[in-house]
Amino acid sequence: MNPLGNVSEMLQRNLSLFDGKRLLVCGLLEDDLPLLLRQHVASLEVFTTDYCYYRQYQERLPGQLQFGHQLSPTTRYDAVLLLLPKAKQEAQFLLAMVAPTLETGADLLVAGDNRGGINGADKLLASYGDKPIKRDSARRASLYHGQLTKPVAPFDLEQWVQRYQCQLAELPLEIHALPGVFSSAELDNGSRLLLEHLPALGGRVLDFGCGAGVLGCAMGKRYPSLSLELVDISALALESSRRTLAANGVTGNVHASDVYSDIVGKFQHIVSNPPFHAGLKTFYAATETFLRNAPDHLLQDGEITIVANAFLRYQPVLEQGFNRIATVADDKRFRVYSCGKKKN
Numbered sequence: 001m002n003p004l005g006n007v008s009e010m011l012q013r014n015l016s017l018f019d020g021k022r023l024l025v026c027g028l029l030e031d032d033l034p035l036l037l038r039q040h041v042a043s044l045e046v047f048t049t050d051y052c053y054y055r056q057y058q059e060r061l062p063g064q065l066q067f068g069h070q071l072s073p074t075t076r077y078d079a080v081l082l083l084l085p086k087a088k089q090e091a092q093f094l095l096a097m098v099a100p101t102l103e104t105g106a107d108l109l110v111a112g113d114n115r116g117g118i119n120g121a122d123k124l125l126a127s128y129g130d131k132p133i134k135r136d137s138a139r140r141a142s143l144y145h146g147q148l149t150k151p152v153a154p155f156d157l158e159q160w161v162q163r164y165q166c167q168l169a170e171l172p173l174e175i176h177a178l179p180g181v182f183s184s185a186e187l188d189n190g191s192r193l194l195l196e197h198l199p200a201l202g203g204r205v206l207d208f209g210c211g212a213g214v215l216g217c218a219m220g221k222r223y224p225s226l227s228l229e230l231v232d233i234s235a236l237a238l239e240s241s242r243r244t245l246a247a248n249g250v251t252g253n254v255h256a257s258d259v260y261s262d263i264v265g266k267f268q269h270i271v272s273n274p275p276f277h278a279g280l281k282t283f284y285a286a287t288e289t290f291l292r293n294a295p296d297h298l299l300q301d302g303e304i305t306i307v308a309n310a311f312l313r314y315q316p317v318l319e320q321g322f323n324r325i326a327t328v329a330d331d332k333r334f335r336v337y338s339c340g341k342k343k344n
């Protein structure tokens with residue numbers, strides 16, 4: 001059970017809006033809200049791109065929860081509730097995906113935290129209908145309500161893929177990324193530093209938290225015989241990684257995993273620019289679990305190489321699991337650590 005967050009608490013006062021609806025819920029899902037909504041609607045479908053949420057709720061929402069990068073509609077919905085995601089472009093992407101599955105006149109409900117851009121809901125809904133009304137505002141969250149009255153174009157995923165080129169040492173790479181995916185517009189400086197300081201690689205390699213697949217793709221191009229595995233919690237990241245690998249002629253096994261939940265067997269190398277986000281406890285928790293349990297997923301002579309913002313204190317966690325810890329690069333903003341189980 002996850003206690004209701006502030007946005008869901010505000011929505012709890014508005015449940016009658018959902019009475020008898022064929023409802024689709026998508027966006028930033030993080031609590032039991034769908035279980036409450038289920039008691040009011042005629043039918044419920046929940047679409048998430050977050051594998052952590054999917055794993056937690058798939059048994060409690062049997063047949064009602066989809067995980068993926070693209071919705072497979074099971075009906076024509078007459079209401080959508082978009083829980084505003086952090087990236088504005090991801091909100092636009094979700095609405096464009098959902099709109100063709102809605103009846104004309106369907107309710108467009110957008111809810112979010114006041115600090116997360118919810119007051120831009122007017123603009124977000126502008127191409128779908130008349131100006132929405134603000135239904136409620138409480139607990140630092142707001143709810144906007146519009147109607148689908150304008151014609152909508154069929155959804156074309158291709159149009160949402162951003163592409164950019166980057167040059168890493170001798171390697172030209174083409175990166176493909178869906179909205180909201182890390183580094184979707186340009187290569188992150190930390191990831192670049194990491195790639196410039198990787199050890200020689202061979203055997204089975206894990207790219208943990210692969211995002212748009214930059215690290216895995218660069219490694220596979222440099223060492224074509226690697227057995228590459230790329231994992232992420234986000235379906236949008238996974239689809240981006242698949243596209244990045246394909247665009248660069250690299251092969252790898254790309255699949256969802258919440259930290260090590262779906263990882264089998266051991267690796268010669270684990271390489272990562274692990275998730276972090278100042279203030280978001282869950283990201284720190286995932287990264288701590290990732291680092292603490294890394295030795296169990298490495299071969300005896302295996303190594304982990306990660307990059308982290310210089311202000312993040314990963315050294316104590318690394319010291320718990322590894323005998324050999326080297327700072328192989330430090331440009332003041334980012335640090336690259338390389339760690340092994342064996343003493344040198």
Ligand SMILES: C[S@@+](CC[C@H](N)C(=O)[O-])C[C@H]1O[C@@H](n2cnc3c(N)ncnc32)[C@H](O)[C@@H]1O
Nearest residue numbers: 182183191209210211232233258259273275286
């Ligand atoms: C800092 S980004 C790095 C992306 C990419 N490797 C790069 O260098 O551009 C971290 C990634 O970790 C993913 N992530 C967050 N929590 C995760 C978890 N619990 N399990 C797996 N991946 C996670 C995020 O979705 C994000 O794509």
